[in-house]
Amino acid sequence: MAIRVLIADDHSVVREGLRRFLGRDPELTVVGEASDGAEAVELARQLHPDVVLMDLLMPVMDGIAATAAIRKELLETEVVALTSVLESTAVIGAVRAGAIGYLLKDIQASELRRAIKAAAAGQVQLTPQASAYLMREVRTPEAIEALTEREREVLRLLVQGHSNKEIGRDLQIAEDTVKTHVKHIMAKLGVQSRTQAVLYAMRFGLVSTQQGKQPK
């Protein structure tokens, strides 16, 4: 019994390419093609495909909205986002909408076929970078809580743009100790520089996003 695939992409060239990619595999059958999100939802409703290959950037209804609509109605249908853009917001949006996979269009044909079969079986299929985004999103709040009280305190001062030396003075501890705290903070947040740690703190509001002092 072949896996029934619905293709949703606004570029006919891409649809054609995908059909050729998948057509060679007897285990896969392309049962329909949609050129926008709304059409994808409509066709999915009629055809009950096993897997929908969903482009994210489409007219009328974007792929994420379409994914959410399909997943809400058709519990057996898995959606795999297949796009050319790799952005954290897109990845997270697609996953929240219920996509089981997030793949890039530069994928190899054989790899794509394998991924579709895996997705049909309910296995998650993510481009490595996509999983990194996901992990970050998930890990973020935990990363906050992983910080000790003292580390949060140091982070608060980092967010005010202070140097290690200044922080040491503020907290009445040695600069070396501050460095230790900063190292731990960066390790826990998974960042590579104090600036990134500050951005991290501000984005996720780990630290009271007070105005802080003007940089002197």
Place this chain on the structure above:
Amino acid sequence: MAIRVLIADDHSVVREGLRRFLGRDPELTVVGEASDGAEAVELARQLHPDVVLMDLLMPVMDGIAATAAIRKELLETEVVALTSVLESTAVIGAVRAGAIGYLLKDIQASELRRAIKAAAAGQVQLTPQASAYLMREVRTPEAIEALTEREREVLRLLVQGHSNKEIGRDLQIAEDTVKTHVKHIMAKLGVQSRTQAVLYAMRFGLVSTQQGKQPK
């Protein structure tokens, strides 16, 4: 030697009140009164007062223009804006024109006397809110506009937590060039580290406050 004060206000009531306020202090002498800006300039030219208490809203010539004229001619004469309105444009205009102080008319008599003496000694006298306006409205936009297009571009990448090397790769220029831009940015913003530059950019929204990429 008493401090010689010139009062410039178009309301006789205010002039009278000020004269009474100041008359009690032996260290202060009201040497003249003007009822509009032009008259204030004329009297200042004749009397060479130490301090001019300048209302901003006056007929014929407003207080800001009068302040500019006086400061241009009489280097020894300090001008203190004394007004009932607190607006950023008025504060900035007065300061640009050369006022050393910006006070509100609801000030206490004793406080006003103290402020006049301080102004005569060259000390800045600003209502707290006035200095806030100065910071926000004057310093910030000028700092922003002082940046060149390329520097703003670099700052945008700084805000994303990139290192100099990464920025160089992104912009296809040498790391040394990036360093030059970063130096200029920090100098113009008046900050001491890249982190502070980033905070500056975020606070004042110099840069599109996009989410930026996750630090890899």
Place this chain on the structure above:
DNA sequence: CAGCACATCGCCCAGGCGGGTGAACGGGGC
């Protein structure tokens, strides 16, 4: 009590960063 987490401090080292200076090039204004 032994173990663990936390905070503290130290040292080493490499690489990044910040400051100074200089120089070349092109474009625009005087």
Place this chain on the structure above:
DNA sequence: GCCCCGTTCACCCGCCTGGGCGATGTGCTG
């Protein structure tokens, strides 16, 4: 034409940062 500005690049120097490793004391917990 000349000069200023923006952009590019380079070199030097010294401090700061980030990573690794170790050590001590304290307080909580099993």
